[in-house]
Amino acid sequence: MYFDSVNLFKTEDFINNLNNMYAHRDRNDESRREKLNCHIELTYRYFEFICRQKNLSDVFFRLEKNILKHKSEEVINLWKEMLANTVYMHDMGKINPGFQWINMLNELYKDTEAEKEHSLLGAYIYVSYFSKKIDKIHKRHDRFYLKYFMYLNSYIISRHHGILIDIKNYEELLSDFPEKYSKEKYYPDLNMDTSGKVYIFNSFSNSRKNVKDCLNEDDRLGFYIYIYSKLIFSILTASDYYATSEFMNGEKVDDLGLVNENLKRKFSEDIDKYSIMQSVREYEKNPVHDEMYTNINQLRSEITLEAEKNYLKDKSKNIYYLEAPTGAGKTVTSINLARLMLNSDEKINKLFYVFPFNTLVEQTEAEFMKIFKDDENIIKNISVINSLTPIKTIDEEDYEKSLLNRIFVNYPFVITTHVGLFNFLFGTSREECFPLVNMCNSVIILDEIQSYKNDIWKEIINFLDVYSEILNIRVIIMSATLPRFNKLIDYESENFAYLIQNRKHYFENPYFMNRVKFEMLNLKGEIKEQFKSLMEDIELEGKDNNKILIEFIFRKRADEFYDYMNENFHNEYGHKIVIMTSDDNKVDRKKIVGMAKDENTKLILIATQIIEAGIDIDMDIGYKNISIMDAEEQFMGRINRSYLRNGKVKFFKIDDCADIYKGDVRKEKEFTLLEDDIKDILMRKDFEEYYKRVIDKINVKKREFNDRGYAHFISQLNSLDFKELEKRMKLIDDDQKEYTVFISRDIEIRKDEFISGCDVWTSYKKVLMDNSIGYAEKRVKLSEINLLLNYFIYRVKKIPDQYNELLGDIYYISDGEKYIKNGRFNQDIFTGKKVDAANIIL
Incomplete structure (x- = not known):
């Protein structure tokens, strides 16, 4: 293992009275206490356990290779030693007499006047210990470089019970420590010389200046250091939590919820047995050669087979694009790809399926249940992680293990949301960072990531590029409207591959391109006149269309039109008029979806953009207030899904979408259906051309020198401003208090x-x-x-x-x-x- 030969801090040499110090006290039995040295050893054993189980040696080697380029073996070995001791020394601050008396009720220290704080003291002891080791390194540049990581590691120690904020303020806190907290009062049992204020201040400052020069020379170094920081924080806090839980509850963690060889085999076998995949294999034996397709399923099979072939041709990439038309069966294709990726690398041991909306999470869980319905071993290992789903219980009364599994995402197969994933990657609290280590050596399928604000697309793809490389993650980004995100990376990355080589072969096929035709409705006058024109068109179409869908941008407008229709609509053909917005609860939405699926119910459904969010319905005709291209295509995906008739969508403009797409270039007139060339792009499904223009515009905006510009982001990254980075990478802005x-x-x-x-x-x-x-x-x-x-x-x-x-x-x-x-x-x-x-x- 990567840390097998490292030297660990010799507690017995440097801490007097260690055998009489405690780390934890039982909440229910004050007399039951855990000795400090026992907790230190147990935490480190969990650290080693996580590293073994998650195959982290290669992850650390990649960090070493990218962070310590051209460094000597002596420097590398000390860097490695500092890293391991970040975990081993994390609770050394508990030697504080104040902690021992106030928290542990340790009678030996009852006369102390010290306060109970221990994390900053632990960081100070760590710095004092490693400063002496680093000062023996010959090259001045190497000394400053190592000290930067020493201070960074100590910062993580100081925050291991809280959140990561900003390392700049920590410099002052640590420098002031020797004068604010005397040895006699706060660490009388420490048997070693400690660093003074001037030494810490000068060496901290010089180390930051040294690394700043390195960051200017290497565009990616800031990403590596950020990921290093988050990963060490995740492993330290996880190891500490597991060890503490074992003492407190007797709950020993021996399973991180990994996809082992047996699960991989069963997962593959079940996919092969699935009826749709069997149809794909039948088509593989007798494919269409002359473009004379007789049904849409032949094209769906081709997409699955082409994606499979192109992945097997090049399994070395980390990020794969899966671009296929709406209704092309991306879910089945992606599950087949996940199977191939799990089997292509023995180190890969997790699968994450990540969606923008809870409705898609629920649909994918249902799809999984269909595929694996006869395999209890797979089904019990599939877990949904979102705000709506209860914690998956192991045994009826084993609440401790069930909670641990949920907190750390210790499940082999995980279905979750983009918000959850981004919390793992960019969150700053312990709870948000716990699962990050579980993302190492995993497959992540990302659906519709472009559905979020594109003013952070450049940041997202640069982070994903480096995260996937370092943590050995295979990422599949899939969508019908898929931007070439790698065009937002300033360097030439060889980390990306296209699973569908000739997108036009599918997108321009009549089964997909002609499934839904669209036209523009020109609604004139005041709002009541616009409503009247819209209603009259719906009345005309009602004769030949049983299922009619109308989408507005705003809830209020949907409510108004719903009321207007109920008061004025001439319901000649017996349609039920219903409405669906986020004001409707889960039960009501389910009822409405049931009506939409009932062949005998004629329905006019008035809705907001919630209808685009993976609601599984198939309507005859649709009306939509124009917004952004992705939304238009998603909406069209709700019409004539089965291709049993001639689908039609009519776009209109009553409201402007600028309020809900703030900062998104796609809302600008040049990228909407108000322009003839954009109508042509949507008709031809040429989203590659569309997104080429969008990405060019984003790159121009990102060159601006303001707080949304890329230069400002790099400044935040290089200064490890964790809290501001978390805020920047937040997918959903809280513009107003709710x-x-x-x-x-x-x-x-x-x-x-x-x-x-x-x-x-x-x-x-x-x-x-x-x-x-x-x-x-x-x-x-x-x-x-x-x-x-x-x-x-x-x-x-x-x-x-x-x-x-x-x-x-x-x-x-x-x-x-x-x-x-x-x-x-x-x-x-x-x-x-x-x-x-x-x-x-x-």
């Missing part, structure tokens, strides 16, 4: 079966306030209740004037029925005023 309300009422979930909001709230409150159950059991039970809680939870822009209770950040309103209009939560009634467009998106 509040969570629980609207209590009785909801019919099935015929004559109701769920009571009052009962759900009472159950939630009971578990939340029950101090007799352990933390893990409480977390698991709350996650189960959260599934029901979501039927009654809404996000609003103002604190309610009247509410019955406030628990945490949730306002409980017992008489919620008064805010319900036509069976739906109504923002206008709740706020008591009209809601402006910016407040009612979706």
